[in-house]
Amino acid sequence: MFKFAAAAALAAALFGCASEPPRNQPRASAAVKPNPPSQSAHIRPDLRPFACVGGYRAGAVSGDYAGYPALTQFIEQMVQKHGFDREYLNGLFSQAKRKQWTLDYLAKSDQGLKGKPSKGGWTRYRSQFLDARHIDGGVAFWRTHQAALQRASQQYGVPAEYILGIMAVETTFGGFVGNHRVIDALTTLGFDYQRRGEFFRSELESFLLMARSEGIDPGKPVGSFAGAMGLGQFMPSSFLQWAVDFNGDGRRDLWNPEDAIGSVANYFAQHGWRNGQPVVSRTRGSYSGIDSLEPGIDHEYPLGTLAQAGIEPAGHCGCDYPLRLVLLRHQSNDEYLLGHPNFYVITRYNHSTHYAMAVHELAQAIKSGYQRLAGSPANLGEN
Numbered sequence: 001m002f003k004f005a006a007a008a009a010l011a012a013a014l015f016g017c018a019s020e021p022p023r024n025q026p027r028a029s030a031a032v033k034p035n036p037p038s039q040s041a042h043i044r045p046d047l048r049p050f051a052c053v054g055g056y057r058a059g060a061v062s063g064d065y066a067g068y069p070a071l072t073q074f075i076e077q078m079v080q081k082h083g084f085d086r087e088y089l090n091g092l093f094s095q096a097k098r099k100q101w102t103l104d105y106l107a108k109s110d111q112g113l114k115g116k117p118s119k120g121g122w123t124r125y126r127s128q129f130l131d132a133r134h135i136d137g138g139v140a141f142w143r144t145h146q147a148a149l150q151r152a153s154q155q156y157g158v159p160a161e162y163i164l165g166i167m168a169v170e171t172t173f174g175g176f177v178g179n180h181r182v183i184d185a186l187t188t189l190g191f192d193y194q195r196r197g198e199f200f201r202s203e204l205e206s207f208l209l210m211a212r213s214e215g216i217d218p219g220k221p222v223g224s225f226a227g228a229m230g231l232g233q234f235m236p237s238s239f240l241q242w243a244v245d246f247n248g249d250g251r252r253d254l255w256n257p258e259d260a261i262g263s264v265a266n267y268f269a270q271h272g273w274r275n276g277q278p279v280v281s282r283t284r285g286s287y288s289g290i291d292s293l294e295p296g297i298d299h300e301y302p303l304g305t306l307a308q309a310g311i312e313p314a315g316h317c318g319c320d321y322p323l324r325l326v327l328l329r330h331q332s333n334d335e336y337l338l339g340h341p342n343f344y345v346i347t348r349y350n351h352s353t354h355y356a357m358a359v360h361e362l363a364q365a366i367k368s369g370y371q372r373l374a375g376s377p378a379n380l381g382e383n
């Protein structure tokens, strides 16, 4: 939905950004073959494929980020480590904006991190996602992108409905992919958000590498206030590690539905998705020793330990591996589920029990809706 890649490639051909070739030649992406240095000036942009897209150029950083020693150091690192042009980065960061709204918002939410989940917490979280907009939207998206979802499911061993569950929670299938410029988001969080500045500076480094390898003007992409991009809201480091070109056009484009489908499936596969295994199981028992166990994603228990605490799977489990205890606080009661390894895989996308449960429930609801429309599960083409 965000077609800047082709325009950026054109821009690369129109703007030269440095009068001198770089001392450290950046590595070209697999899709771009650099010309030898002896070629004429006419084709010079190919010497440094897309390294200067946007035509930014300045002797020093001006604007919101003028006089930030940490940014000067970061730019120097990008020059020395990755062969970026210093004046290009000075120009790029001269037009980066400090997003005070983001800093205020995070200061508030950091305060709210403390404390255990409150009564009804799951009920409230669930109601944001388990609705017709997300479920019907998933069914429609499945029908539109049936071939790509089937191919991804077969290639990566991840059911289509879980790819859709992620896209439902993240962006409602591209309905809202964020409107913050990624360069503003990551510069603000990298240099003005002390608690996680190091993390976001690393993401900024990955973002600049991504922009260069894909031929994108780094001033153009928009995403979440934290710099997450596209239908699956990949952070730049996730892009570099797990994004795939799934429509075969030679580019990895997180805003393209097919590339996003393949990338989410690859993310799950690389994080250990076990095809055919369940995500959660219901429980029964006396729960007499429940207080001796810690719910959440950081602790896992063998079935024997759970049995000693008065908890067992409600049906046949067939699980010979440790399980996590998933606490869901409904409005009127607390519910305990058993989280299988696939539950943990979903939390690698977002480290939250509620997040993984919403993805799981949406996956099931979207699958039911799709099967009703398709008429028969045999038509789904799942593996």
Ligand SMILES: [Ca+2]
Binding pocket: 244, 245, 246, 247, 248, 249, 250, 251, 252, 253, 256, 259
């Ligand atoms: Ca592609």
